[in-house]
Amino acid sequence: MSFVHSGGREERATNHTTFVVDQLGRAIVAGEYPEGTMIPLDPDLCEMFGVSRTVVREAKKTLIAKGVIQSKAKVGTHVRKSDDWNMFDEDVLMWHAAQKNPVKFYEELFEIRMIFEPAAAAKAATMANSVDSARLSQLCDDMEHATDRASFAVADYEFHKQILKLSRNRFLHSLGDMVQTALYSLFMTEANDAFPQSKVEVAVKHRKIALAIACGEAANARDAMTAVISESFARTQPRCE
Incomplete structure (x- = not known):
């Protein structure tokens, strides 16, 4: 077993997760996925970003922790009301600051x-x-x-x-x-x-x-x-x- 290779895979996975979180977060704040609507299913997100299901799941966990989305069994994952978003979160703040107006x-x-x-x-x-x-x-x-x-x-x-x-x-x-x-x-x-x-x-x-x-x-x-x-x-x- 090579710990160097293992670490490399872990680092790549982390980078991919960060990328997916950032892209989805920006899209949600921009209104591409309005409040209350469902975001794409995991297989669709995997194809959209070219990542594994593990990366997608980790990205969704991060967005859930930021209060941006909510996931329910047999229902899916939808965008929460903007009043529920964690506006003290650095990423959420930056996504808002990056908007055109x-x-x-x-x-x-x-x-x-x-x-x-x-x-x-x-x-x-x-x-x-x-x-x-x-x-x-x-x-x-x-x-x-x-x-x-x-x-x-x-x-x-x-x-x-x-x-x-x-x-x-x-x-x-x-x-x-x-x-x-x-x-x-x-x-x-x-x-x-x-x-x-x-x-x-x-x-x-x-x-x-x-x-x-x-x-x-x-x-x-x-x-x-x-x-x-x-x-x-x-x-x-x-x-x-």
Whole structure:
């Protein structure tokens, strides 16, 4: 028996499962399989994706765990109502962000961010030390001096993730993936030619948050974070010609 070969088969199976999960998930979120409708039978999915039944079964288990589909004996597998989907799941978030016109997604994401991020900033202002504040300031520098959109997006995400961490609240810290997806969505929708002009302005607004946290000013940190999220949401909205 060759453990190398066995591992290779296992790795390929995992990759195939991930692919099927991603393709079905995207299709469901896009409405190709509306709520309450049945997804194709296992043999059809095997043929559709060129994979084994084992891969299809594992993919369905994953989608069931994400709350996207439900399987019943002698009935089949159908798409659950979108209200039942796990919107805190990173994949589900990314599938929504990848849609061509995810207006409702942006609105709901904006609402939930406005609930927890300003509160996290206020809490961070009561907990942060000089080292923490220096890290936030450095991330603002990274945003301002970013040479491309990818490095800017990373600095932006790390800044928000750091504030969630500084809240010393494990529940808030765990919401980092949601913030990452929100910022990634914004990154993907903004026009490329807006990057050089907007990065300095965005960095300045983030510095207001960092300064308030460094000074222990909870109310100002909350207000500054609210302003940043509002600006971020505004940039996702269609512009009038």
